[in-house]
Amino acid sequence: MISKTSAISLHETGQTVDPRLFGSFVEHLGRCVYTGIFEDGHPTADSSGFRQDVAALVRELAPTVLRYPGGNFVSTYQWEDGVGPVEKRPVRLDAAWRTTEPNTVGTNEFITWCRAVGCEPMLAINLGSRGLREALEYWEYCNHPGGTALSDLRKSHGYPEPHNVRLWCLGNEMDGPWQMGHKTAEEYGRLACEVARALKQCDPTLELVLAGSCSADLPTYPEWDRVVLEHTYEFVDHISLHIYVNDEGLDLPSYLTVGQKMEQQIRTIVAVCDYVKALKRGKKDIGLAYDEWNVWHWKYLQPAGFQPWSHAPAQVEQTYTMADTVIFGSLLIILIRNARYVRIANLAQLVNVIAPIMTCPGGSAWRQLTFYPFQHASRWGRGEVVDCRIKGTLCQTTAFGEVNEVDAVGVRSAGENALTVFAINRSMDEPSALDLPPGYRIVEHITLSDPDPSAANTADQPERVVPRAATQSGVLPALSWNVLHLRND
Ligand code: AHR
Numbered sequence: 001m002i003s004k005t006s007a008i009s010l011h012e013t014g015q016t017v018d019p020r021l022f023g024s025f026v027e028h029l030g031r032c033v034y035t036g037i038f039e040d041g042h043p044t045a046d047s048s049g050f051r052q053d054v055a056a057l058v059r060e061l062a063p064t065v066l067r068y069p070g071g072n073f074v075s076t077y078q079w080e081d082g083v084g085p086v087e088k089r090p091v092r093l094d095a096a097w098r099t100t101e102p103n104t105v106g107t108n109e110f111i112t113w114c115r116a117v118g119c120e121p122m123l124a125i126n127l128g129s130r131g132l133r134e135a136l137e138y139w140e141y142c143n144h145p146g147g148t149a150l151s152d153l154r155k156s157h158g159y160p161e162p163h164n165v166r167l168w169c170l171g172n173e174m175d176g177p178w179q180m181g182h183k184t185a186e187e188y189g190r191l192a193c194e195v196a197r198a199l200k201q202c203d204p205t206l207e208l209v210l211a212g213s214c215s216a217d218l219p220t221y222p223e224w225d226r227v228v229l230e231h232t233y234e235f236v237d238h239i240s241l242h243i244y245v246n247d248e249g250l251d252l253p254s255y256l257t258v259g260q261k262m263e264q265q266i267r268t269i270v271a272v273c274d275y276v277k278a279l280k281r282g283k284k285d286i287g288l289a290y291d292e293w294n295v296w297h298w299k300y301l302q303p304a305g306f307q308p309w310s311h312a313p314a315q316v317e318q319t320y321t322m323a324d325t326v327i328f329g330s331l332l333i334i335l336i337r338n339a340r341y342v343r344i345a346n347l348a349q350l351v352n353v354i355a356p357i358m359t360c361p362g363g364s365a366w367r368q369l370t371f372y373p374f375q376h377a378s379r380w381g382r383g384e385v386v387d388c389r390i391k392g393t394l395c396q397t398t399a400f401g402e403v404n405e406v407d408a409v410g411v412r413s414a415g416e417n418a419l420t421v422f423a424i425n426r427s428m429d430e431p432s433a434l435d436l437p438p439g440y441r442i443v444e445h446i447t448l449s450d451p452d453p454s455a456a457n458t459a460d461q462p463e464r465v466v467p468r469a470a471t472q473s474g475v476l477p478a479l480s481w482n483v484l485h486l487r488n489d
Pocket of ligand 1: 027029070071072073172173292348349
C-alpha cells in the first residue's frame with residue numbers, strides 16, 4: 001500500500017534545451033588524464049595511449065562538450081609545453097595540485113581524442129600567470145588555417161587542419177584566493193575585456209565564457225559578477241558559475257534538498273546579468289555556463305598538509321552513494337528546468353576526479369552511480385522543457401524551509417507526443433505514487449534506487465546498483481532517480 005502521492009501538472013515552456021547542458025570536464029588533476037583517459041601500456045590502450053575501455057564508457061555516458069585542461073591547473077599552464085614531439089616536452093611543476101606534469105597529453109592529443117568520443121572541445125585560457133599575447137597565440141595555433149608561424153607550427157606537429165574550437169573560457173575561478181594569479185574583480189575584468197575584445201576581433205563567431213563567481217560562499221559574490229560583466233558585456237557570451245554541493249553544516253533533510261543553493265545561485269546571476277544588460281542598454285542576454293558542478297564532499301579534497309610532489313596521484317577520488325546520487329539527480333533536474341538561462345554545463349569531472357567513471361591503473365573501469373542520471377539526461381533530455389509542478393509531501397528543512405520531497409522536470413522531443421519525465425524521490429523510507437495529468441500513460445519507467453543510502457558501485461562491486469525497470473510503474477521508490485517515458489495519444 002503506497003500512502004504518498006505526488007500529483008504532477010505539466011506546463012509547456014517552449015524552451016529548447018541546449019545539448020551543451022550535458023558537458024563534462026577533463027583537468028590535468030589527479031588521475032583524470034593519466035591512468036584515466038590515457039594510459040600508455042594499458043591492455044585496452046590504442047596506438048596513441050588512450051584507454052579504449054574508458055573511451056567506450058565516455059561514449060555511453062554521452063557528454064556533449066568537454067572543458068580542458070583545467071580548472072586550477074590552467075592558471076600556470078603553458079600550452080606550448082604540450083605540443084610537438086612528446087620526447088622533447090618539458091616536465092613541469094603544477095603548483096595548484098602539487099604534482100609533476102610530463103605534458104605527454106596536450107592540446108592536440110586531447111582534441112583528437114575528444115572528437116573521437118563524440119564531444120566538442122571547450123578550451124580554458126590561462127589568465128592567472130599569462131595574458132593577451134599567450135591567449136592570442138593559443139587561438140592562432142588551434143584555429144588559424146595556415147600560413148602563419150603558429151598555424152604552420154601546428155601543421156608541422158601533424159595537424160594540418162585547424163581544430164576550430166568554438167568555446168573558450170577566459171581563465172578559471174579568478175575570484176578564488178587559492179587560484180594562481182588570483183585577481184580582484186577590477187583586475188580580472190580589465191584583463192578579460194582585453195583578451196575577449198582581441199579574440200572577437202580575430203573571430204567574432206567564437207563563444208567566450210567569462211569567469212564569474214566560483215562560489216556563492218565567497219565574500220565577493222555576487223559583486224564580482226557585476227564588476228567583471230560591466231567590463232566585458234560587449235565581448236562575452238556566457239558567464240561561468242561553479243557549484244559543489246555537500247552536507248557541510250547541514251542536517252540530512254537539508255542535505256537532501258541542497259539543490260536549493262543552485263536555484264538561488266541561478267536567480268541571483270540572472271538578476272546580475274539583467275542589471276548589466278540594462279545598464280549597457282544592451283540587446284543580448286548573457287548565457288549562464290555552469291562550467292563546474294557536482295556533489296563534492298570536502299573530505300575528499302586532499303590529505304591535509306603538504307604532500308611530496310608526485311605524478312598523477314589519486315586526488316579527489318570520491319565514491320558516490322545512493323544519497324549523493326539523488327542529490328546529483330536533483331541538480332540535473334534544476335539545470336534542465338533552467339535551460340532558458342543555463343546554456344552550458346560541465347559535470348566536474350569526467351574520470352576518477354569526483355567522476356562518474358572510475359579506473360584502476362592497469363585494470364578495470366566502472367560506472368559510479370552518478371553515471372546513470374547523467375547518461376539518462378544526456379540521452380533523453382534533448383527537446384523542449386516541460387515544467388512539472390508537484391503537489392505532494394513537503395520536506396521540512398532547517399536550511400531551506402519547506403521543499404517538495406519529489407522533484408521532476410519533463411522534456412518533450414520535437415514533433416512527438418512523447419514526453420520524458422526525470423524525477424527524484426528524496427524520502428529516505430517511503431515511495432511516492434505519481435498522479436499524472438489525464439491522457440498520459442507510462443510507456444516505460446526506469447529507476448535507480450537502493451534501500452541503503454550508502455550503497456555505491458566500487459571496483460569490487462561495480463554493478464551493486466544499476467538502473468532497472470520499476471517494480472511498480474509510476475511509483476517512485478524511496479531515495480530514487482527515475483526516468484518515465486510517457487505518451488499522450
Ligand atoms: O574540479 C576540481 C577543481 O575545483 C577545479 O580545478 C577548480 O576549478 C575547482 O575549484
